[in-house]
Amino acid sequence: MPEDGKGEVTQLLERWSRGDRAAFETMAEIVQRELRQIAEAYLRRERPGHTLQPTALVNEAWLRLVRQDPVSIQNRKHFFALAAHIMRNVLTGHARTRHAITRGGDRPASPIEGEPGHFSRIEEFLILDEALTKLAGQRPRIAEILELRYFGGLTVEDVGELLDVSIATVSREQRLAEALLNQLMSETCPNG
Numbered sequence: 001m002p003e004d005g006k007g008e009v010t011q012l013l014e015r016w017s018r019g020d021r022a023a024f025e026t027m028a029e030i031v032q033r034e035l036r037q038i039a040e041a042y043l044r045r046e047r048p049g050h051t052l053q054p055t056a057l058v059n060e061a062w063l064r065l066v067r068q069d070p071v072s073i074q075n076r077k078h079f080f081a082l083a084a085h086i087m088r089n090v091l092t093g094h095a096r097t098r099h100a101i102t103r104g105g106d107r108p109a110s111p112i113e114g115e116p117g118h119f120s121r122i123e124e125f126l127i128l129d130e131a132l133t134k135l136a137g138q139r140p141r142i143a144e145i146l147e148l149r150y151f152g153g154l155t156v157e158d159v160g161e162l163l164d165v166s167i168a169t170v171s172r173e174q175r176l177a178e179a180l181l182n183q184l185m186s187e188t189c190p191n192g
Helices: 008-017 021-044 054-066 076-102 121-138 140-151 156-163 167-188
Strands: none
Touching (some): 008 076, 076 156
16 A cells, blocks of 8 residues: 555545545545455455456445545545455345355355355355454454455555554564454354
8 A cells, every 4th residue: 555644545535524526536536446456355265256246346335435424534544444344344245145045035144054064155254254243342453453454455564554553563463363263263163
């Protein structure tokens, strides 16, 4: 994320927060490519033949982003962190819908149905999402670090800058987050 200080996107976000619609439209043109890269990174982790394409994921995330209060978006890095979080939510909703359909229609999805140890990619994603959500409830900052690193594609340096902590702290807390996440996932699917 090569923008230092008050770069173009940050300035456009500030203008948008003051009601400048043209700034919003200019920003949209600039960030579309990077949002698509985030979407492609997410979808590379998904099962082959995923029905959601990067463009559709970006479009859905964009619709949700524009509903955000522009004043609450502090800068470019915060914008992309928020975009990554929204994309994760879109994918989770998509996975839950697909899982419910494959398990019998409108029933709520349960990621631990079926034979122990035999989970589909959808179920694995839902288990991961459930574990991340639990981790966020217990240790919000380390969960945020994990989400920013893995789902947002931010570097350790970017995360440190965004959260105003040292690179060493980001690295240490990322390792802790990974260990806790693995523990939470094994608790969710003990036979998996």
